[in-house]
Amino acid sequence: NAKITILEFGDYQCTFCYKFYKNTLPILMDEYIKTGKIKMVFRDFPLNGDDSIMAGEATYCANDQNKYWDYHDILYNNWNGENNGWASAENLWKFSTELNLDMEQMTKCMNEKKYISKIESSNSDAESLGLTGTPAFFIIDQNNNAIKISGAQPIDVFEKIFNEIIE
Numbered sequence: 698n699a700k701i702t703i704l705e706f707g708d709y710q711c712t713f714c715y716k717f718y719k720n721t722l723p724i725l726m727d728e729y730i731k732t733g734k735i736k737m738v739f740r741d742f743p744l745n746g747d748d749s750i751m752a753g754e755a756t757y758c759a760n761d762q763n764k765y766w767d768y769h770d771i772l773y774n775n776w777n778g779e780n781n782g783w784a785s786a787e788n789l790w791k792f793s794t795e796l797n798l799d800m801e802q803m804t805k806c807m808n809e810k811k812y813i814s815k816i817e818s819s820n821s822d823a824e825s826l827g828l829t830g831t832p833a834f835f836i837i838d839q840n841n842n843a844i845k846i847s848g849a850q851p852i853d854v855f856e857k858i859f860n861e862i863i864e
Contacts, residue, residue, distance in 0.1 A: 699736040701729075701862055703855075704835040704843075706823045709752040709772045710745040710779045711831045717849040718773040724852045729859070739769060741816050742823040742831050748784035751807070753816045755789045758806035762798050771796060838862045 703725070707714040729735040741756075743749035752772055759768035771792045777783035786807075793803045806812070823833070834846040836858045844858050 699730075699733055700839045701735045701859060702738060702837040703735055704738045704740060704837060705832055706740045706742040706819070706826075706828055706834075707832045708742055708744050708749045709776070710749045710784055712779060713830075713849040714832045715773055715776045717832050718776075721849065721852050721855065725855065735859070740819040740822065742820055742828060742833070743816060744831060745779050748780070748782070750813070750816055751786060751789060752784045753819075754807060754810065754812045755793065755803075757812035757815060758803050759793070759796065759798060761806060762802065764796055764798060767796050768792065836862070 705717075707717075725735065725737070730737055741749075741753035743753055756765055756768045756772070759765055772784065775783060775788070775792065782788075789807075790800075790803075793800060826833075826835075830847065832849060834850075834855075835843040836846065836855070837843045846854060846858070
């Protein structure tokens with residue numbers, strides 16, 4: 698029921714997405730999301746190749762077991778750079794095990810590429826919105842007016858927009 702939505706387009710391997718996750722998102726969570734003032738939506742924009750695509754697929758497969766945000770968090774909490782193997786299939790399985798996911802269900806979902814069309818659709822949406830990098834954000838008010846923010850901006854950039862919307 699939040700009046701403001703943050704729509705993030707991100708890539709789990711992206712350096713600046715990781716910086717946003719570590720530096721800005723915790724404040725947004727504590728002061729805005731957990732208080733119900735804002736809701737957050739994450740959309741995949743996998744610019745760093747196959748491991749980014751697989752990581753996105755794994756979050757949706759985890760969502761089948763009600764663990765989307767847990768998987769999202771374990772990816773960023775294990776982030777270790779761009780295109781260096783930390784988001785490999787082997788590590789995605791390890792993360793699934795750490796979250797106590799049903800591995801048979803997870804394996805079936807990943808092998809079937811059940812959510813590849815969702816990743817492709819999200820990627821197409823990002824491109825049609827003119828996005829060329831991650832992270833990219835749209836702050837959307839209750840009237841569907843959207844303000845775009847590019848890059849891993851500090852909390853004050855977000856708060857300035859929230860205050861303008863709320864006034």
